[in-house]
Amino acid sequence: MIRVDATDALLHDLRNALGLVVGLAANLRDGLDGPVNDAQRAHAQRIVEVGVDAGAMLERLASTGAHTDPAAAFDLGALARSIVGRFDAQTAARGLRVTVAVEGDDVVTGDRLALSRAVENLVGNAFKYTPDGGVVEVAVRRVDAPSPTVELCVDDSGPGIPPESREDVLRAGARLPRDGAIRGEGLGLAIASTAAAAFAGSVSVAASPLGGARVSLRIPCGVGAPYPHDSAGKRSAR
Amino acid sequence: MSGRRILLVDDNPENLESLNARLRALGYVPTVVLDGAQAIDAVRRAVPDLVVLDVMMPELNGFQVCREIHAMHPKLPIVMLSSKADPADRFWAQQCGASAFISKPVDPVAVVRQIALRLGST
Structure with a gap:
């Protein structure tokens, strides 16, 4: 039974x-x-x-957090290409110029689904805030110092994020006052940040040479961790 | 694959709608039955080439049906297609004689690939 x-x-x-x-x-x-x-x-x-x-x-x-995906090695560049491809229809309809540049084929290891959601949120944010006819550039590269890291940068030509708000926007529910008219719950960067932390990595926000925001996700090469859980075995809501 | 008979077993035929259509398009001959007793009866009357079996069904569940059919025809491939993904279910499916255990949701291409593999027609 x-x-x-x-x-x-x-x-x-x-x-x-x-x-x-x-x-x-x-x-x-x-x-x-x-x-x-x-x-x-x-x-x-x-x-x-x-x-x-x-x-x-x-x-x-x-599974209420009792299980996590077995760590799997995967290519962050290939993942980025695949996710950007999901926005092809929007790229064409809005006249955006979108590029993906991948240097090398370094792999990271960990929960692929969590990182996929992180990258999708970063790319989705760039599309959301970039005006029609604007530019979105995604780059994946290896950074060797201070330790071997794979870095994914998403640059856009949108309005950018003011320096004083760049840490705040990584917190769940945080939105800039000017974004009130744009749909969103202020979760995208928080999801990305939590996922990056699960890979012992980080997300940071800076000014982009394109005039908008640069959001960078850094993951140690070849090292990963399961999704973070609190002491009760449930997923952390950080 | 042409003409190979596939018995599809699920208490909710809607769950099999897309797979049924795909199998027909590929030249298989699927038949749908809605519970475990009907499945066992169908196999007794005419042995299909393969059975696709849901797990969660009223009365006889998929494991019980799988065990029964496997006892009758040990070489008949049985693919369990379940909306449960607990590793214990996978274990029990294997214990009951299932050839494969697939968790939903799944791209039906993967299910057809498993079917073709089990029928030796890849």
């Missing part, structure tokens, strides 16, 4: 719902319901990816 409590039942239903979404999106992507153009195929693929990722997040929720 399989024992199921209310939470298990809810998670089961959520996974089934996600399974349906993923399955139908995959069928659309693969043209099972008729021809699709490249943009439609890319959107359907994105739904599949987000659905599968959401399933993995649910799995973590179900």
Whole structure:
């Protein structure tokens, strides 16, 4: 007999719902319901990816922090390219100039899903705050001093972040007064910062040569850590 | 793969909608049944080439059905497709004779790949 409590039942239903979404999106992507153009195929693929990722997040929720993803080595540059690619439609529609420059193929080790969310938040923020026709540049490079580190920088030509607010914006819920009209909960940089800390890394904000913000995420090469948890085994909400 | 018969078992047929459509498009012949008893009965009447089996079902759960079908036809591949991902479930699936255990949500391409692999038609 399989024992199921209310939470298990809810998670089961959520996974089934996600399974349906993923399955139908995959069928659309693969043209099972008729021809699709490249943009439609890319959107359907994105739904599949987000659905599968959401399933993995649910799995973590179900485990209440008792498990973390086994550390996996992965290429941060490849991850950055993949995430920027998710914004292709927006890039074209808004006339943005977007580049990704990757030096080397250094790997970092750890929770790929957590870092993927971090990078997606950094890139998503740059897109959100850059005006139409502006520039977003993503660069991944190795920095050897003071210790071997992989650095991902996201530069934009948006309004930037004033020096006095650059630490504040890394905290959950922090938003600049001028951003009131732009949708957001002030969580993106906090999520990125927490994920970076789980890799023994960091996120910092500076001025970009493009005139907007430069947000840098630094992760020690080849070293990682599971998601941070408090003493009760639950994910830390820092 | 053409004509290979796949028995799909889930108490919620909506869960199998996309896989069913995909298998048909690829030339498989899927049949859907809605509970464990129907699945066992279907296998008794006509042995399919492969079974895709949900875990969480009323009355007979997927593990029980898997064990029963495996006892009848030890070489019949059984792919368990579950909305549970607990490592214990994976273990029990293996103990019950399942050939593969896949957690949802999953890209159905991966499920079809497993099916093809189990049928030796990769």
